[in-house]
Every structure is written in structure tokens, then in C-alpha cells.
Amino acid sequence: MSEPVQMIGGALILLGAIWSIMGAVGVLRFPDVYTRIHAASLTDTGAATLMLFGMGLMGEAGMVTLKLFFVWAFIMLTTPTSANALANAAFGSGHSPRIGNFQIVRGKNGGGSAPDRGARA
Amino acid sequence: MTPAVPDVSFVLNVSLLVMLLAVAVAIAVTRSLLAAILLLSVYSFLGAAWLMVMDAADVAFTEAVVGAGVSTLVLLGALLLTRGETIKTDWKQQIGPLALVLAVGGLLIYAAAGLPGYGDPASPANSYVGRAYLQATYNDIGAPNVVTAVLASYRGFDTLGETTVIFAACIGVALMLDPGSSGAPAQASRIRPGQHIVLKVISKLLIPLIILFAFYVQFHGDLGAGGGFQAGVTLAVAVILHALVFGLDETTRAFPPHLMRAISSGGVMVYSAVGVVCILNGGGFLDYDFLFTPQLEAAIPPGLLGDPDSKHHWGQHFGILLIELGVLLTVSSTMVSIFFGFAGRAPRAASVGQGG
Numbered sequence: 001m002s003e004p005v006q007m008i009g010g011a012l013i014l015l016g017a018i019w020s021i022m023g024a025v026g027v028l029r030f031p032d033v034y035t036r037i038h039a040a041s042l043t044d045t046g047a048a049t050l051m052l053f054g055m056g057l058m059g060e061a062g063m064v065t066l067k068l069f070f071v072w073a074f075i076m077l078t079t080p081t082s083a084n085a086l087a088n089a090a091f092g093s094g095h096s097p098r099i100g101n102f103q104i105v106r107g108k109n110g111g112g113s114a115p116d117r118g119a120r121a
Numbered sequence: 122m123t124p125a126v127p128d129v130s131f132v133l134n135v136s137l138l139v140m141l142l143a144v145a146v147a148i149a150v151t152r153s154l155l156a157a158i159l160l161l162s163v164y165s166f167l168g169a170a171w172l173m174v175m176d177a178a179d180v181a182f183t184e185a186v187v188g189a190g191v192s193t194l195v196l197l198g199a200l201l202l203t204r205g206e207t208i209k210t211d212w213k214q215q216i217g218p219l220a221l222v223l224a225v226g227g228l229l230i231y232a233a234a235g236l237p238g239y240g241d242p243a244s245p246a247n248s249y250v251g252r253a254y255l256q257a258t259y260n261d262i263g264a265p266n267v268v269t270a271v272l273a274s275y276r277g278f279d280t281l282g283e284t285t286v287i288f289a290a291c292i293g294v295a296l297m298l299d300p301g302s303s304g305a306p307a308q309a310s311r312i313r314p315g316q317h318i319v320l321k322v323i324s325k326l327l328i329p330l331i332i333l334f335a336f337y338v339q340f341h342g343d344l345g346a347g348g349g350f351q352a353g354v355t356l357a358v359a360v361i362l363h364a365l366v367f368g369l370d371e372t373t374r375a376f377p378p379h380l381m382r383a384i385s386s387g388g389v390m391v392y393s394a395v396g397v398v399c400i401l402n403g404g405g406f407l408d409y410d411f412l413f414t415p416q417l418e419a420a421i422p423p424g425l426l427g428d429p430d431s432k433h434h435w436g437q438h439f440g441i442l443l444i445e446l447g448v449l450l451t452v453s454s455t456m457v458s459i460f461f462g463f464a465g466r467a468p469r470a471a472s473v474g475q476g477g
Contacts, residue, residue, distance in 0.1 A: 077323055078327070081320060081323040085317065085320050
């Protein structure tokens with residue numbers, strides 16, 4: 001493995017670390033649930049992609065690269081799903097976003113248990 | 122060992138332990154039980170990461186699956202049956218418990234100072250019995266993973282006890298929560314068709330992979346990290362994930378609770394049966410060298426496992442494989458029944474709470 005590729009890999013990992021910190025700041029500072037979910041899931045996908053790609057460049061090509069690819073594929077499948085489920089649950093339990101207004105959509109789409117819980121009680 | 126630049130595992134250890142401490146404090150401080158449960162899950166996950174740094178892969182993923190996954194779900198199910206906040210108590214009532222906790226904590230810290238260092242070759246665990254196992258395993262058992270050899274063969278009797286304990290847990294939960302036998306009509310599934318499409322699609326993709334991974338862990342237990350306990354909890358998680366996403370009714374149709382209880386006892390029976398077969402063939406209880414009769418052993422073509430010498434270890438290989446199967450059956454079905462026990466009650470309680 002040549003020296004420049006190693007350096008690019010290291011730079012990607014560093015970038016991923018900075019991205020993670022930015023995501024963490026976003027989770028703490030953003031105004032409502034949805035933007036926070038956005039920040040958290042960007043950390044999961046973007047930062048992890050950068051780091052795993054950087055690790056793939058730094059390590060020896062072969063089994064390790066393949067394993068990193070599978071880790072990446074797993075992360076790309078699961079974390080957007082969990083972000084989606086989280087946002088869905090937040091919407092269903094009646095959290096309205098601070099920016100913009102989705103109240104009109106809500107009655108039609110349902111989105112969760114809140115509207116029909118009202119109907120049942 | 123004090124390098125000028127602290128090595129990676131030291132940095133990881135310190136940062137993980139600091140995070141563990143922070144989460145523990147947060148759990149103690151928070152009033153919301155929901156937040157406490159989720160923080161407990163985070164705590165377990167950090168613990169799993171820490172165990173991974175310490176090279177204890179099998180313990181790490183049991184902790185990740187059970188601590189962060191299943192127990193969180195069971196606690197969430199229990200939370201639906203109770204109130205969501207802790208009761209505020211007078212500070213005077215808390216002096217006694219605080220003193221007790223401080224005393225026990227002080228004792229633990231005092232005891233920790235007497236423990237040998239991590240990886241210390243002169244520590245008791247690494248010098249007498251441990252070394253004997255490491256030296257003897259290759260000749261006695263032929264399994265590359267010494268942990269599995271100790272767990273399943275040298276100390277097979279202990280592991281039988283552990284499996285029985287898990288079975289007892291299954292029976293206990295079944296007696297208390299009585300899953301499945303309720304005549305209550307199907308109101309269990311809170312997820313109706315058309316909702317959570319993303320979750321459903323991804324779960325359909327992942328559940329087969331989880332099951333595949335469980336079997337890999339199961340059959341790889343001889344060679345690497347893994348075994349019946351780890352595979353069992355992983356398999357149970359696949360079933361629980363199905364129940365979470367597709368509703369309890371769908372899952373109980375495929376895995377009826379009474380069948381789960383039967384499998385739970387069946388696993389213990391498979392395990393004990395292996396021991397009894399060994400007795401019948403003239404050995405001791407769980408002495409796998411006597412698992413095959415001499416005629417059967419003679420019928421095996423030499424070199425079937427690759428190594429011509431390995432024939433000597435056939436009984437050990439199959440003994441370990443069979444008892445790990447028993448452990449897998451008991452652990453997975455017990456986990457599933459415990460989940461069914463809590464999850465089957467939660468929707469009923471929730472609907473009662475809503476006056477429905």
C-alpha cells in the first residue's frame with residue numbers, strides 16, 4: 001500500500017471524526033425532534049461512510065476490505081431505517097416540527113397511534 | 122509497560138469507561154423511567170464495546186444482544202404495565218440507602234485494588250488451571266477454541282446447570298405472566314398494514330441474515346468466538362424483531378408460546394441425553410470420548426475431518442456440537458417466551474389504561 005493512499009485514508013477518517021462531532025453538536029443544538037434526528041442519522045451514515053472508506057484505504061486490500069464493506073452495507077441499511085422509525089414515532093405521538101407546518105397532512109396519514117388513540121377513548 | 126504515546130486500547134479503555142460513568146450518573150439522576158431504560162441500553166452497548174476492546178468477543182455480543190436489545194425490550198414492556206416516573210422521596214429517607222451504596226462501593230473499589238492486572242501472566246487465572254487447560258486442550262479435545270472446550274467438555278456439567286437455570290427462568294416467566302394462554306382476542310398488533318413500510322422491508326431483509334449469523338455463531342463455536350448461548354440469543358432476536366415489526370399475532374402463529382416452552386425443555390433434554398448415551402457406552406456422564414461405540418467409530422473413514430489424527434476427537438466434536446444444540450434450543454426459546462410473556466400483556470394493559 002502506497003504512502004499517498006494511506007494519507008488519503010487517514011484524512012477521510014479525520015474528516016469522519018469531525019463530521020461526528022458536528023453531528024453531536026447538531027443533536028444538542030437543533031431546535032426540534034426532526035432536525036435532531038437528521039443530525040444524528042447524518043452522523044450514522046455520513047461519518048461512518050467516511051471512516052469505513054478511510055479504513056478500507058488504510059488497511060490491506062482483501063478480507064478486511066470486504067468485511068468493512070459489509071459493515072458499511074449493514075449500517076446503511078439499519079441506521080436510516082431507525083431514523084425513519086424514530087421520526088415516524090415522533091410524528092405519530094404528536095410532535096410537530098418547529099419549522100414549517102405539517103398539521104394538514106397529519107389527520108390523513110395517521111402516522112402512528114395518536115389520532116386513533118383519541119378515537120378509541 | 123508505559124510507552125511515551127499511550128496505545129490505542131488504553132485511549133479506548135479510558136474514553137469508554139468515562140462514557141460508562143457518565144451514562145451511569147445519568148441513569149441515577151433521571152426521573153423518567155423511559156429515559157432510564159434507554160440509557161441502560163446505551164450503557165450495555167458501551168459495555169459491549171469495552172468488552173470487545175478487551176478481546177472478549179463472545180461476551181461482547183451477548184452483552185450487546187441481551188443487555189442492549191432484549192432486556193431493553195422486556196423493560197419497555199414492563200414499563201407499559203406501570204407508571205412512567207419515579208416517585209419523589211424525602212431526602213431523609215435516602216440517607217440509609219446512600220450510606221449502604223457508598224459502603225458497598227468502597228468495598229468493591231478496595232477489592233478491585235487487589236485484583237491482578239489485565240493480562241498479567243502471573244495472575245492465578247493464567248498460571249495454574251488456565252495454563253493446564255491451554256496445554257491439554259489440543260490433545261484432549263482437538264477444538265481450537267479453548268473457551269468452548271472448557272465450557273462444553275471439561276466443564277460440561279456446569280454448563281448443563283446453566284442451561285437448566287435458563288430453562289427454570291422460562292418456567293418462572295411462564296408461570297407468572299402466562300403467555301399465550303389468555304383468551305383475549307387479537308388486539309396485540311399495534312402496527313396496522315400499510316404503516317412502517319420501510320421498517321417492514323428492511324426487517325424482511327435483515328431477519329434471514331440475523332438467523333444466518335446465529336447459525337454461523339453456533340457452528341463456529343468450536344473454532345472461534347461463539348457457541349450455543351450467543352447463537353441462542355441472536356436467534357431469539359430475529360424472532361423478537363419479527364414480533365416488533367409485524368405484530369405479535371403473526372409471530373405467535375409461527376412460534377406458538379407453548380411450542381417455545383416445549384423446545385426450552387427439549388434443549389435441556391438433548392443435553393442430558395448426550396450425557397446418558399455416554400454412560401450407556403461405558404463412560405462417565407458427559408464423557409464425550411464414549412459418545413460413539415467402538416464399532417461406530419471404526420466405521421468412520423479415517424481423515425474425514427481432514428486430519429487423520431482427528432478421528433480420536435470425533436466423540437468430542439460431536440458431543441460439543443450436540444450439547445451446543447441443546448443450549449441453542451433452550452436459550453433461544455426461553456428468550457422468546459420471556460418476550461412473549463411481557464409483550465402479550467403490554468397491549469392489554471395499555472388498552473385498559475386508555476379505558477378501551
